[in-house]
Amino acid sequence: MASSQHNKTPRGETTGLVLAGGRARRMGGDDKGLVELNGVPMIEYVLCALQPQVREIVINANRNRERYGRFGCVVISDSQAGYLGPLAGMLSGMLAVRTSWLVSVPCDSPLLPVDLVSRLHTGLEAAGTRLAVAHDGERLQPVFALLDVTLRDDLQAFLAGGERKIDRWYARHVYAEVDFSDIPDAFSNVNTPEQRRALETVLQETRTRPGS
Ligand SMILES: Nc1nc2c(ncn2[C@@H]2O[C@H](COP(=O)(O)OP(=O)(O)OP(=O)(O)O)[C@@H](O)[C@H]2O)c(=O)[nH]1
Ligand SMILES: [Mg+2]
Numbered sequence: 610m611a612s613s614q615h616n617k618t619p620r621g622e623t624t625g626l627v628l629a630g631g632r633a634r635r636m637g638g639d640d641k642g643l644v645e646l647n648g649v650p651m652i653e654y655v656l657c658a659l660q661p662q663v664r665e666i667v668i669n670a671n672r673n674r675e676r677y678g679r680f681g682c683v684v685i686s687d688s689q690a691g692y693l694g695p696l697a698g699m700l701s702g703m704l705a706v707r708t709s710w711l712v713s714v715p716c717d718s719p720l721l722p723v724d725l726v727s728r729l730h731t732g733l734e735a736a737g738t739r740l741a742v743a744h745d746g747e748r749l750q751p752v753f754a755l756l757d758v759t760l761r762d763d764l765q766a767f768l769a770g771g772e773r774k775i776d777r778w779y780a781r782h783v784y785a786e787v788d789f790s791d792i793p794d795a796f797s798n799v800n801t802p803e804q805r806r807a808l809e810t811v812l813q814e815t816r817t818r819p820g821s
Contacts, residue, residue, distance in 0.1 A: 619730040622709045625663035626702035627655055627682075628752060629716035630671040632692050635800045640672050642716035644799070647809050649819055651799060654719030656680055657820035662726040664708055668716075669698040694773045695752050696764065703761035715752045715798060719808065720817075722795040729755035732787035740782050746790025751775045753796065 629642035629652055636644060642652035652668070659666060666682045671692065677684045685705050687697040695713075702711050712726050722728070725743070733741035739757035743750040752775070760782070767778050789795065799805050811817075 619710070620662060620726065621664050623663045623726055623730075623755070624702070624706040624708045624711050625659045625666040625726075626699065626706075626711050626713045627652060627659065627666060627668045627716050628695050628698045628713060629677065630669045630687055630692070630698045631695070633800075636802065636805075640670075641799070642668075642670065643673060643676060644805065646719060646799070646805065647812055647818075651719055652677070652680065652716045654819045655714060655716055655721055656682070658719075658721040658723055659712075659714060659725075662723070663712060667702055667705055669702055689768065693768065694775070696768060696773065696775050696778055699754075699756065700761060700764045700768060703756065703758050703764065706758060709758055711756045711758055713752055713754050713756065717800065718753075718796060718798045719812070719819075720795045720797050722789060722792055725753065725795075726755070728789070729753075729785075729787050732785040736783075736785035738783050738785045740779065740784035741787050742779065742784055743789050743796070744786045745793040745796045746788070747793065749776075749786065750789075750796045751779065 633641040643650050668677045668682045668684045670677045670684055671686050674684050685701050688701045689697055699713050729741045733755055739760055741755040743753035799808055
């Protein structure tokens, strides 16, 4: 077990949550985290990039739990059934973790920034907020977020009120928008078979494998 001193660092106090609980309708309903990019499940790229940045990783999946379990992480399903959207996954993560902070990332962004967590923490501390969200220079990337776990009661009440939209929940809070305009491509995500093929080509050209 890591020492208590180590755990007081931002990394030591942050759990990674990989959101893989969606329906992937634009991918024909395939379970996106398990869809392969050049022969490797998409989620493996995300896990390799995130692992050095956090204390532990939780995978949020609503299908194929056994297969996701083979990646060596805790796997949790949404605490509320019905595919209520990414906020449902974030709440499930916040209810499950043992750290003070949760960083959420989607399973379909294999080029995830290797300094995502440190930059989100820096932005959050500078702004003195409980929530920090990535911005790629053009738009907010709402599922790339650092959350203080004490926000869970507010999120639970929001969802219990029938709300679903992530932007509307963020609008209830003061949050830090953290600038990643120097690396906008790091947020490329794979929603369709065409995007999958295009990213496979990029990965081949740059000889990118998980963890490289
Ligand atoms: N836990 C959970 N995660 C979700 C849910 N809906 C979407 N997500 C996640 O939110 C992230 C961004 O969503 P999308 O890229 O639109 O994925 P998706 O909803 O599976 O795909 P589409 O059905 O094609 O929109 C992905 O990591 C999804 O796994 C949900 O109902 N529950
Ligand atoms: Mg997506």
